[in-house]
Amino acid sequence: MPQVSVRNRLVEHAEAVFRRNGFSGASIQDLTQAAGVPKGSFYNHFESKQDLAAEIVTCYVRAIDFSPLTGSGPAVERLREHLIAQIERIRAYGTEFGCLLGSFANDGALVGEKVRTSVREALASWADAIGATIEEGQAAGEITTRRSATALAAFLLDLLQGATLRARISEADTFLADEVSIALDALRV
Amino acid sequence: MPQVSVRNRLVEHAEAVFRRNGFSGASIQDLTQAAGVPKGSFYNHFESKQDLAAEIVTCYVRAIDFSPLTGSGPAVERLREHLIAQIERIRAYGTEFGCLLGSFANDGALVGEKVRTSVREALASWADAIGATIEEGQAAGEITTRRSATALAAFLLDLLQGATLRARISEADTFLADEVSIALDALRV
Numbered sequence: 001m002p003q004v005s006v007r008n009r010l011v012e013h014a015e016a017v018f019r020r021n022g023f024s025g026a027s028i029q030d031l032t033q034a035a036g037v038p039k040g041s042f043y044n045h046f047e048s049k050q051d052l053a054a055e056i057v058t059c060y061v062r063a064i065d066f067s068p069l070t071g072s073g074p075a076v077e078r079l080r081e082h083l084i085a086q087i088e089r090i091r092a093y094g095t096e097f098g099c100l101l102g103s104f105a106n107d108g109a110l111v112g113e114k115v116r117t118s119v120r121e122a123l124a125s126w127a128d129a130i131g132a133t134i135e136e137g138q139a140a141g142e143i144t145t146r147r148s149a150t151a152l153a154a155f156l157l158d159l160l161q162g163a164t165l166r167a168r169i170s171e172a173d174t175f176l177a178d179e180v181s182i183a184l185d186a187l188r189v
Numbered sequence: 190m191p192q193v194s195v196r197n198r199l200v201e202h203a204e205a206v207f208r209r210n211g212f213s214g215a216s217i218q219d220l221t222q223a224a225g226v227p228k229g230s231f232y233n234h235f236e237s238k239q240d241l242a243a244e245i246v247t248c249y250v251r252a253i254d255f256s257p258l259t260g261s262g263p264a265v266e267r268l269r270e271h272l273i274a275q276i277e278r279i280r281a282y283g284t285e286f287g288c289l290l291g292s293f294a295n296d297g298a299l300v301g302e303k304v305r306t307s308v309r310e311a312l313a314s315w316a317d318a319i320g321a322t323i324e325e326g327q328a329a330g331e332i333t334t335r336r337s338a339t340a341l342a343a344f345l346l347d348l349l350q351g352a353t354l355r356a357r358i359s360e361a362d363t364f365l366a367d368e369v370s371i372a373l374d375a376l377r378v
Contacts, residue, residue, distance in 0.1 A: 022299055025213050096297060105358035106295035108285060110211055119358055147371055154355065154364065155348070155371045162351030166343065169294035169308055175343065182336055182344045186375035 007045040009035040014056050019097040023053060023104060023111045053104065053111065054118040060100045061122040064089075066129050075137025076184055079130065083160060083183075087176045090164055098168040102161045127153045134187070143187045152187060159183040196234040198224040203245050208286040212242060212293060212300045242293065242300065243307040249289045250311040253278075255318050264326025265373055268319065272349060272372075276365045279353055287357040291350045316342045323376070332376045341376060348372040 013034040017026045028049060032039045046052045068081035090099055097103075104111050104119050111119075131153035137143035143152070159179065167173040202223040206215045217238060221228045235241045257270035279288055286292075293300050293308050300308075320342035326332035332341070348368065356362040 020297075022211070022213060022296060024211060025299060098295060098297065102354060103295055105354050106287060106292055107211060108209075108287065108357060110214060116358060123355065123358070144374075147367075147374075151364070151367060151371065155352075155368050158351035158355050158368060159344070159348045159372075160351065161354050162347035162349065163344075165291060165294050165350050165354070166312065166347050168297060169305060169312070175340070178336075178340060179344050179347060182340065182375050183348075183372075185333075185336075185377075186371050188374075188377075 006035075006037045006041050009037055010042065010045060010052060011055060011059065014052050015060065015100060018053060018056060019093070019100060019103065023049075023107045023115070048112075050112040050114045053115045057101065057104065057115065057118040057122050061126060064126065069129055069133045075133050075140065075142050076187060078133050079137075079156065079187075080180060080184060082130070082133075083156065083180045084177055086160060087164075087173070087180070090167070091173055091176075095164075095167045095173040096171060099161060099164045102164060105161075123157065127157055130156055137187070141189065144189050155186065156183055195224075195226045195230050198226055199231065199234060199241060200244060200248065203241050204249065204289060207242060207245060208282070208289060208292065212238075212296045212304070237301075239301040239303045242304045246290065246293065246304065246307040246311050250315060253315065258318055258322045264322050264329065264331050265376060267322055268326075268345065268376075269369060269373060271319070271322075272345065272369045273366055275349060276353075276362070276369070279356075280362055280365075284353075284356045284362040285360060288350060288353045291353060294350075312346065316346055319345055326376070330378065333378050344375065345372055 010031060014026075014031055017030050017034045021030060026049065028042050029039055031049070031052065032042050065085050066082070068078050068085060071078050071081075101119050101122055104115055127150070131149040134143055134149040134152050138145050138149060163176055163179045167176060199220060202225075203215075203220055206219050206223045210219060215238065217231050218228055220238070220241065221231050254274050255271070257267050257274060260267050260270075290308050290311055293304055316339070320338040323332055323338040323341050327334050327338060352365055352368045356365060
């Protein structure tokens with residue numbers, strides 16, 4: 001019977017390996033070595049590298065702090081707090097490694113359909129959470145109604161991804177908070 | 190003496206290979222095979238895969254149509270025309286392959302310093318061109334002066350990258366033009 005702790009260790013360490021090596025560059029050996037488990041144990045726990053990657057995406061989204069979005073202050077300030085927290089998370093991990101969802105999205109067909117589906121669902125649920133706050137802001141007259149909450153939520157997420165990508169290549173991240181502010185300008189009534 | 194036509198063929202076909210396979214996934218054999226040249230000829234023309242990739246980045250930026258930016262109409266409309274043209278270019282190539290600069294940026298340290306420098310320079314010169322149009326719009330009172338032209342230009346490019354990335358993973362691209370419009374809302378006075 002597969003050991004639970006081996007599985008947990010694989011999940012716990014896989015994010016770092018995928019971020020550093022990319023999906024294609026992360027070998028089963030890299031993943032088992034980072035977790036400190038025997039190489040042969042991998043397939044006792046996962047059918048494939050795709051399987052593990054899809055689970056990592058789920059873990060990544062589960063760890064997003066959505067609580068600022070559901071507070072009681074002005075919607076734009078709640079959105080700002082949430083987005084700044086994402087920037088802090090990326091910075092804490094190392095700006096040079098970018099966002100895991102962005103990385104997998106960028107790997108295109110190489111990551112396989114299971115991971116792509118997982119990333120799509122992750123982005124959709126994230127956009128839903130942001131969209132709910134935008135709707136509250138629209139109802140309160142704080143956010144423009146010329147655009148749908150869905151479109152504005154996707155816009156904010158896309159800007160965050162693009163800015164994270166530039167931070168990754170430019171090896172600078174001081175501009176990120178200002179860029180979030182510019183994006184929020186687009187929500188003005 | 191290395192044949193010029195072999196070199197040209199490698200450059201001509203490399204973009205497609207890098208887009209499809211990613212940097213890490215593109216082997217020398219993939220590159221020579223796509224170009225229809227002998228595998229052994231590669232190193233007569235390029236020191237490394239990095240060398241070729243850096244040249245492809247330069248070609249990619251040289252092929253950007255900057256002419257809409259330097260027209261005489263309202264600055265925001267010139268920016269829109271330029272950004273829409275980029276979307277059309279990505280769409281013509283296949284939305285699922287994303288933007289070459291974004292792909293390389295997202296490969297992080299894996300692509301090597303030469304390619305990273307090339308991408309940084311490419312993004313900087315692109316942002317400069319966009320920034321010049323924004324400055325004209327600011328001088329004409331059409332674009333907000335609460336933000337610097339440099340910051341607004343980077344914001345527009347980042348949004349384009351992020352939106353392209355979402356189009357890539359979602360396999361949809363009809364939202365791109367609307368998203369450019371939302372971004373341009375942020376430039377309003």
